[in-house]
Structure formats: C-alpha cells, structure tokens
Ligand SMILES: CSCCC(=O)/C(O)=C/O
Ligand SMILES: [Fe+2]
C-alpha cells in the first residue's frame with residue numbers, strides 16, 4: 219500500500235502526517251503542485267517486463283497523459299535483483315545518485331510504478347514528505363521541487379518516466395546530505411509491512 223509520511227525538515231522525531239489513504243495523500247500533496255493518482259494495474263504484466271510489454275499494457279493511459287501534458291519522451295526504467303554479477307554495483311551506484319537531494323529545473327518529474335516500490339522525499343516549505351510509491355501509483359513532481367529518491371539496498375521496481383525534454387533525466391544536485399537524517403527505504407518499507 220502507498221504511504222505518505224511528513225516530518226519537519228529539522229528531522230524525523232515528530233511525525234506531522236502519516237496516511238495510506240489515497241484520497242488523503244492526493245489532498246496533502248496537491249497544495250505543493252504534486253499530482254498523485256492511481257491507475258488500474260495490469261496484473262498480467264510481469265514485474266520485470268521489458269519496455270515493449272509495458273508500453274503495450276499501459277498504452278491507453280500513456281497516450282491520454284501525453285495528450286494532456288505534451289510529453290515528448292517516455293521511457294521505462296527497471297531495476298530488479300538478477301544473476302548479473304554486476305547487479306550489486308549497478309544498484310548501489312543508482313541508489314547513491316538518486317539519494318542526493320536534487321531538482322529538475324527544466325522539467326517535471328512524472329513517474330508511474332508498474333511494479334516494485336520506491337520512496338520520493340519531497341523537501342518543500344520546511345517539511346519533508348516521503349511518498350512510498352508502489353505498483354499502480356503515478357506521482358508528478360513540478361520542476362524545481364527539491365527532492366531525493368530511495369530505492370533501498372535491494373532495489374526492485376519498474377517505472378514509466380515521462381519527459382518534456384528529449385534529453386531525459388537532468389538533475390541539479392543541492393549538495394545537502396539531508397537524506398542521511400531521515401528514515402530510508404529499507405526502514406520505512408519494513409515498518410509498513412510489519
Ligand atoms: C523511479 S524513477 C528513478 C528516480 C528518478 O528518476 C528521480 O529523478 C528521482 O528523483
Ligand atoms: Fe528526481
């Protein structure tokens with residue numbers, strides 16, 4: 219289940235909000251300009267499906283969003299445990315990159331989770347909002363929003379990414395290691411399952 223946890227930016231000792239209710243999550247994030255919605259899940263899509271399979275399964279939703287928002291580039295990013303001996307190093311490098319607080323100055327960050335999970339931490343107006351996204355969740359974060367993302371120590375997710383720019387992912391790092399002061403994916407996901 220999706221989970222939103224909000225703390226003051228000073229640290230996680232005080233929980234301002236904690237909810238798994240989709241309508242409450244959407245209402246809490248809307249004033250930040252953040253879009254949260256759920257799409258019907260295509261259960262027939264394997265968790266580690268390739269891009270063509272994902273595009274075929276979610277074609278109607280992708281086309282509708284593209285028509286509404288004018289995206290020019292759509293890709294699929296998947297990372298799942300595998301026998302590839304390079305997987306641990308790849309996963310560690312990917313996690314480290316996104317754990318660094320950053321902004322996307324020229325584009326919104328729109329992600330749909332086809333499978334697996336990850337947490338977006340939105341650092342806005344003196345608060346940190348951790349949005350644990352799972353299969354079926356669409357999150358749209360406006361350009362310029364300060365945030366980081368944690369996929370955990372054993373990443374497993376497939377996400378559709380929508381861009382207005384041909385160049386795809388471009389981030390500006392703030393240099394703030396704020397992620398070190400807040401519960402990470404492993405901690406939040408373990409508590410959520412318990
Ligand atoms: C879930 S897609 C990978 C994360 C990403 O693209 C990003 O910018 C995180 O902040
Ligand atoms: Fe980002």
Ligand code: NI
Nearest residue numbers: 219220352410
């Ligand atoms: Ni859950």
